[in-house]
Amino acid sequence: AGGAAAMNIQLDLAGTTQFGDDNDPKSIVQNGYTSGSLLGFSIEADGTILGSYSNEQTQSLGQVVMASFGNVEGLKPEGDNVWSATGASGQPLLGSPGGSMGQLQSNAVEASNVDLSGQLVNLIIAQRNYQANAQTIQAQDQVLQTLVNI
Structure with a gap:
C-alpha cells in the first residue's frame, strides 16, 4: 500500500573495534547554585552588561561599545534615534565608555534642555497678541463697512 520499496543493506563490521572502560569524567565543576533563567x-558605567538570574547569580553578558565620528553632521x-555611518561621516572610532569617548549613564532618562514654564509663558503672550491683532483687523473691517455704506 504505497511507501518505499524494500532494501537489502549489508554491514561490514570487520574493521571496527570496541574498548571497555569505566565512565570517568575528566572535570566536574559545581558552584552550588541551581540552574537559573535570565530575569x-x-x-554599568564602564559599559559592562550584567545579567541577573533566578538563582541569585549575576553574570557579565557583554559590553556596550561607543563610536566617535570625525564628522557627526555626515x-x-x-x-527611531538610529544613525548610520556614511562616507561624509568618516569611519567610526570604537571604544569603551569613559575618557574621550564620553560617559554612559544607565537607568536615566535624558531631560529636555527647554525651560518649559518660560516657553508656556511665551506661548500665552503670543496667543494674546494674536487675539489683539484679530480684534484690530475686525475693527478695521467694521470701519470699512461703515464707510462703504455711507
Missing part, C-alpha cells in the same frame, strides 16, 4: 539586566538618520 533582567543592568548596564551621519545618516535611519529613524
Whole structure:
C-alpha cells in the first residue's frame, strides 16, 4: 500500500573495534547554585552588561561599545534615534565608555534642555497678541463697512 520499496543493506563490521572502560569524567565543576533563567539586566558605567538570574547569580553578558565620528553632521538618520555611518561621516572610532569617548549613564532618562514654564509663558503672550491683532483687523473691517455704506 504505497511507501518505499524494500532494501537489502549489508554491514561490514570487520574493521571496527570496541574498548571497555569505566565512565570517568575528566572535570566536574559545581558552584552550588541551581540552574537559573535570565530575569533582567543592568548596564554599568564602564559599559559592562550584567545579567541577573533566578538563582541569585549575576553574570557579565557583554559590553556596550561607543563610536566617535570625525564628522557627526555626515551621519545618516535611519529613524527611531538610529544613525548610520556614511562616507561624509568618516569611519567610526570604537571604544569603551569613559575618557574621550564620553560617559554612559544607565537607568536615566535624558531631560529636555527647554525651560518649559518660560516657553508656556511665551506661548500665552503670543496667543494674546494674536487675539489683539484679530480684534484690530475686525475693527478695521467694521470701519470699512461703515464707510462703504455711507
